[in-house]
Amino acid sequence: MTVALPAGEIAGKLETKFPGCFEEGGKDNLLVKADSLLDVAAFLKDQPDLKFDYLNYVTAVDYYAYFEIVYQLTSLEHNRSIVFRTRAYGRDNPTMPSVTGLWRGADFQEREIFDLFGVAFTGHPNLKRIFLWEGFQGHPLRKDWNG
Amino acid sequence: MITWQDFSTPVGLYKALPPDWPVNYWWHFAFFTVAILVFVIAMVLAAIYIERRGMGRMQSRLGPNRTGPFGLLQPIADAVKVLLKENLVPAMADKPIHWLAPVIAFFPVLLIFAVVPFQNGALLADLSIGILYVVAISSVTTVGVFMAGWGSSNKYSLLGAMRNVAAVVSYEIPLALSVVGVVLIAGSLSLNDIVLGQHIPFILLQPLGFLIFFTAGCAEINRSPFDLMEADSEIVAGFHTEYSGMKFAMFYLVEYAEAIALSAIITTLFLGGWKGWWLPPWLWFIIKTLVVFFVMVWTRTTLPRVRIDQLMALAWKFLFPLALLNLFITAAQVLVWPDGLPWVAVIINIAVMVALVVIWSRFFKVGWGRVNV
Amino acid sequence: MTTTQEMTLRTEPFVVNFGPVHPSTHGVYRMRATLDGEVILDIEPVFGYLHRGIEKLAEERTYTGFIPLTDRLDYLASMSNNLGYCIAVEKLAGIKVPERAEHIRVIMAELQRIASHSIAVGAFVNDCGAYFTPFLYLFREREKVLDLFDMVCGQRLTYNYMRIGGVSQDIPPEFLPALEKYVNHMTPFLNEFEFFLKQNEILLARAKGVGILPNQAAIDCGISGPVARASGVNWDLRKADPYSIYNRFEFDIPTGEAGDCYDRYRVRVEEMKQSLRIIGQAMKNIPDGPVRADVPHIIRAPRGEAYGHIEAPKGELGFYLVSDDSIAPYRCHIRPCSLINLTALREMVRGWKVADLIIIFGSIDITMGEVDR
Numbered sequence: 040m041t042v043a044l045p046a047g048e049i050a051g052k053l054e055t056k057f058p059g060c061f062e063e064g065g066k067d068n069l070l071v072k073a074d075s076l077l078d079v080a081a082f083l084k085d086q087p088d089l090k091f092d093y094l095n096y097v098t099a100v101d102y103y104a105y106f107e108i109v110y111q112l113t114s115l116e117h118n119r120s121i122v123f124r125t126r127a128y129g130r131d132n133p134t135m136p137s138v139t140g141l142w143r144g145a146d147f148q149e150r151e152i153f154d155l156f157g158v159a160f161t162g163h164p165n166l167k168r169i170f171l172w173e174g175f176q177g178h179p180l181r182k183d184w185n186g
Numbered sequence: 187m188i189t190w191q192d193f194s195t196p197v198g199l200y201k202a203l204p205p206d207w208p209v210n211y212w213w214h215f216a217f218f219t220v221a222i223l224v225f226v227i228a229m230v231l232a233a234i235y236i237e238r239r240g241m242g243r244m245q246s247r248l249g250p251n252r253t254g255p256f257g258l259l260q261p262i263a264d265a266v267k268v269l270l271k272e273n274l275v276p277a278m279a280d281k282p283i284h285w286l287a288p289v290i291a292f293f294p295v296l297l298i299f300a301v302v303p304f305q306n307g308a309l310l311a312d313l314s315i316g317i318l319y320v321v322a323i324s325s326v327t328t329v330g331v332f333m334a335g336w337g338s339s340n341k342y343s344l345l346g347a348m349r350n351v352a353a354v355v356s357y358e359i360p361l362a363l364s365v366v367g368v369v370l371i372a373g374s375l376s377l378n379d380i381v382l383g384q385h386i387p388f389i390l391l392q393p394l395g396f397l398i399f400f401t402a403g404c405a406e407i408n409r410s411p412f413d414l415m416e417a418d419s420e421i422v423a424g425f426h427t428e429y430s431g432m433k434f435a436m437f438y439l440v441e442y443a444e445a446i447a448l449s450a451i452i453t454t455l456f457l458g459g460w461k462g463w464w465l466p467p468w469l470w471f472i473i474k475t476l477v478v479f480f481v482m483v484w485t486r487t488t489l490p491r492v493r494i495d496q497l498m499a500l501a502w503k504f505l506f507p508l509a510l511l512n513l514f515i516t517a518a519q520v521l522v523w524p525d526g527l528p529w530v531a532v533i534i535n536i537a538v539m540v541a542l543v544v545i546w547s548r549f550f551k552v553g554w555g556r557v558n559v
Numbered sequence: 560m561t562t563t564q565e566m567t568l569r570t571e572p573f574v575v576n577f578g579p580v581h582p583s584t585h586g587v588y589r590m591r592a593t594l595d596g597e598v599i600l601d602i603e604p605v606f607g608y609l610h611r612g613i614e615k616l617a618e619e620r621t622y623t624g625f626i627p628l629t630d631r632l633d634y635l636a637s638m639s640n641n642l643g644y645c646i647a648v649e650k651l652a653g654i655k656v657p658e659r660a661e662h663i664r665v666i667m668a669e670l671q672r673i674a675s676h677s678i679a680v681g682a683f684v685n686d687c688g689a690y691f692t693p694f695l696y697l698f699r700e701r702e703k704v705l706d707l708f709d710m711v712c713g714q715r716l717t718y719n720y721m722r723i724g725g726v727s728q729d730i731p732p733e734f735l736p737a738l739e740k741y742v743n744h745m746t747p748f749l750n751e752f753e754f755f756l757k758q759n760e761i762l763l764a765r766a767k768g769v770g771i772l773p774n775q776a777a778i779d780c781g782i783s784g785p786v787a788r789a790s791g792v793n794w795d796l797r798k799a800d801p802y803s804i805y806n807r808f809e810f811d812i813p814t815g816e817a818g819d820c821y822d823r824y825r826v827r828v829e830e831m832k833q834s835l836r837i838i839g840q841a842m843k844n845i846p847d848g849p850v851r852a853d854v855p856h857i858i859r860a861p862r863g864e865a866y867g868h869i870e871a872p873k874g875e876l877g878f879y880l881v882s883d884d885s886i887a888p889y890r891c892h893i894r895p896c897s898l899i900n901l902t903a904l905r906e907m908v909r910g911w912k913v914a915d916l917i918i919i920f921g922s923i924d925i926t927m928g929e930v931d932r
């Protein structure tokens with residue numbers, strides 16, 4: 040049975056390794072700051088007793104004030120899973136570092152988030168629209184889309 | 187003396203046509219031209235029917251069964267449909283080449299039938315170089331196919347045409363070599379003499395030659411398992427992607443006419459041509475041709491397709507050495523028994539074939555042959 | 560590709576478009592392949608031809624009203640999509656499913672796995688060139704599965720059968736005897752089918768060693784399902800993270816070693832056999848009782864989020880739901896196993912030929928409805 044690790048267990052380790060990586064009140068649901076995202080993700084992937092080598096999904100939710108990018112990782116070896124998230128503030132040009140360097144499976148999923156939400160991922164090898172055609176205006180999955 | 191009564195029966199009609207030069211020559215020529223055209227068209231219709239219905243039954247489905255009883259009129263419906271379609275030519279296509287390609291692909295197939303005997307002495311021209319003529323003429327079709335691929339200004343077509351040229355060139359050699367074995371035993375290149383010389387059908391005397399000829403022939407005419415030239419699932423339709431209407435009908439006709447031509451040649455070379463008892467000889471010829479064609483349909487339904495580099499490796503590394511070995515063994519046998527091979531040669535040859543094929547396939551598997559194209 | 564000193568034949572790569580309308584790209588999928596002759600240098604996939612905005616539509620439908628939309632995701636495995644979504648909502652709202660419904664759900668999901676793999680294996684062998692014969696044999700068997708589904712819910716392709724808290728209606732009394740007859744018939748059929756193809760040399764030549772996906776690359780790219788298992792990743796959600804009542808059944812997880820097309824094909828056939836095993840166990844002792852938990856039609860899930868995932872025939876299908884205490888989900892994200900499985904396509908096809916591109920693509924087994932949503 041894949042054990043969904045509770046946030047508290049990991050939060051302590053992350054706080055000691057990367058102090059200040061969590062947002063305000065973000066320890067309970069592993070809400071990471073955007074600049075420390077890559078460090079945290081690399082730590083989760085490479086640390087031998089964590090070894091979260093499998094990325095289940097990357098998705099985004101539009102909460103009006105910010106876009107919350109949610110990641111779920113699974114460790115195939117230890118059979119554990121964890122969910123962590125980060126926020127991209129602002130609606131005009133939200134950006135977020137890309138995790139395609141760590142997990143290649145995020146490639147198409149981050150393109151999808153860019154296409155449908157407008158969140159740009161820095162460091163993505165091929166960031167262009169995936170489902171909608173080039174030249175499409177707007178981002179349909181945003182809550183204020185009325186196309 | 188030819189009288190009008192001679193023309194009243196089909197047998198009489200035929201007997202009235204000895205090819206004596208010069209008086210009856212043109213009559214013979216005209217009769218056989220018409221006969222070959224009718225034969226080819228009729229056999230192609232029968233072939234289309236056998237293929238579609240046979241494949242359908244083998245795939246546990248019905249096949250055409252609505253047009254006419256048992257779907258017998260399906261080929262005619264196909265022909266009518268294809269003739270009524272609009273003739274689309276791509277804008278960037280090379281118009282003269284695009285137009286000429288089906289013509290050049292089709293007429294060599296008709297020419298092959300000029301030397302195929304329907305009955306003893308009943309052929310358009312009893313050339314003394316019979317089978318050599320067949321092998322030479324059948325290669326002209328490739329020029330037509332390549333013209334089709336090039337003239338269509340379509341990359342799929344070009345891919346298909348390139349594959350076709352590569353395959354045909356590779357398979358000419360095993361084809362020709364396997365025929366030489368038959369020629370050695372019969373002692374003549376003329377197809378009529380080859381049939382007359384088959385006291386024991388050559389399929390028994392030359393089993394390896396038959397297998398090589400059948401395989402190489404299927405590859406030459408783009409028949410499964412070697413139909414990657416027009417692989418439906420990869421390059422849409424290969425060299426005839428951009429053809430529609432009457433031109434497509436010509437290519438469709440070419441495909442089946444070539445298959446019938448190959449079956450006819452196999453019948454003549456290996457199965458004893460028109461020889462048989464009780465039924466008229468030309469009927470035996472037709473029956474044997476259709477049986478060989480049915481075996482081709484059978485292999486098409488059963489086997490997956492090979493890739494281009496595997497195809498060429500099969501020709502060069504498997505068929506070609508076996509064809510050479512077959513030639514040497516046959517030559518040795520003809521040397522030992524110059525007056526015609528006895529029945530014991532059948533057993534020897536079948537044993538040799540089994541041994542060679544089994545041993546050689548230990549050394550060569552289709553997937554290991556990687557020739558960089 | 561050879562640029563030796565002696566032969567300065569100038570070649571340049573060209574781009575061929577395997578368009579959205581193609582006989583062998585399963586669904587409307589477009590690839591722009593850069594070729595050098597027949598060798599593939601690079602491909603660029605283009606999606607979006609079937610994008611219908613299902614995730615956006617979820618925000619306007621009730622939880623139950625979204626179930627028919629999930630049918631149309633992977634339209635060849637509708638029962639699995641329904642099941643995944645219902646499990647996600649049940650996790651979100653804390654609903655417990657009655658025993659009878661769990662058994663029925665497992666039977667439907669495994670039957671659906673057999674049907675979906677039938678198409679996958681059939682289409683794969685069809686791409687190899689076996690001109691529809693194994694495809695039609697498997698379709699004949701799939702028809703029996705569709706007849707069973709028809710008996711239960713009246714539909715053949717998009718079932719809309721599962722509901723949140725159970726299934727929509729009980730199975731009719733004639734279902735279980737028909738199911739038993741089907742299971743008894745299918746196992747010998749699968750053995751016979753495998754016997755035809757397992758050692759076929761042409762299939763081995765086309766599929767063995769072709770399109771290898773290394774183990775580490777599979778994990779890295781997030782590949783799931785038979786593709787990952789063929790590469791040696793021993794991960795099946797039915798065993799690793801059991802949902803429904805899978806932890807009560809005994810079955811094996813077939814894995815491959817090489818990660819080539821042949822292994823993927825074998826893994827799928829073996830999975831079909833294991834599915835029959837699970838159905839056999841689930842069929843016995845189905846308890847009586849309600850087939851649906853007592854939940855209202857319009858569910859108001861508590862505030863929160865949940866991720867429910869299942870082992871769909873194509874891979875890990877997951878639904879990420881965010882609820883804000885209203886009758887419609889605030890956000891519904893579908894983890895598309897087909898889209899994520901396509902991440903590896905580019906590195907799998909580099910260096911192979913056009914014919915292999917089609918086979919490798921077919922062996923991943925995607926459905927565009929799920930890729931594009």
